[in-house]
Amino acid sequence: MHQTQLKDRGTDTTSTIGFIGLGAMGSRIANRLLDAGHRVYGTNRTAAKAQPLLERGLIWLDTPREVAAAAEVVFSMVTDDAALEGIAAGPDGLLAGLEPGTVYVDMSTVGPQASRQLAEHVGALGAQMLDAPVSGSIPQAESGALAIMVGGERQAFAAVEPLLRELGQTVTHIGPNGQGLLLKLAINISLAVQTLAFSEGLLLAERGGVDPEAAAEVMSSSSIGSPMLKARIPLLLDLPEHAWFDVELMQKDIRLARDAADDLQIPLPSATIVDEILTEARKLGYGHRDLASLHEVLAKTGVTP
Secondary structure, X not given: OOOOOOOOOOOOOOOEEEEEOOOHHHHHHHHHHHHOOOEEEEEOOOHHHHHHHHHOOOEEOOOHHHHHHHOOEEEXXXXXHHHHHHHHOOOOOHHHOOOOOOEEEEOOOOOHHHHHHHHXXXXXXXXXXXXXXXXXXXXXXXHOXXXXXXXXXXXXHHHHHXXXXXXXXXXXEEEOOOHHHHHHHHHHHHHHHHHHHHHHXXXXXXXXXXXXXXXXXXXXXXXXXXXXXXXXXXXXXXXXXXXXXXXXXXXXXHHHHHHHHHHHOOOOHHHHXXXXXXXXXXXXXXXXXXXXXXXXXXXXXXXXX
């Protein structure tokens, strides 16, 4: 394994940071870095989404290459494998701008194999890459309460751990490149399946004449009431227009988990079922609505696993 000499920040507690991908989650993470006093360069496919951050001090650059060249630590958060390749490759991609000693932290949820391949390219440049996907939605990103799981060299993790702790309530080094992502996919299986199971139970009680608010309160206060479910109760009872974590992105993650399971030759029966329901949700127009829409989907279709 090629070892890199990470840049020495000395006694300075602030960093020069690059951030690529300023969507719903990325913008909030970048905002926390700005709030902490760091100098943040950024770029995004849709420039208009960065306007609130520009007003808070983010320095706009036109390409991922420019962002990578300007920063000692580069973050990215994009939607999928294709988007990750889009920001990394080509003359304006971040690989063209990375300098030796730079640490690149990708917080996207993508396929572990795609991430490992990119990490090899990064290492060949004398830089180091970490996969650092997060568990949590918009409220946790805003408050710095994300759970962050990290794959990659421990030396690189140690260099950026203080930055990650400004973003997450729990920050854990899991193992080599790709293992942070594998654990994130494992978590998202439970997130989707729990939401589906709770939606089924809530619909059963509701159709049987139980007040849905009372049912949700009792169910979430019982032994099945995980923090995630408790936080989503208001969304299950009154689905908002703006999603914390939409159906389309969840299905992408479930399919990544199923692909990883195929590689490892293990069954994922509940993930297979929830994948079918997510497909139904998208057919009904819920692709960009929150995962809590599964309650409405079941109610409208009568679909049960």
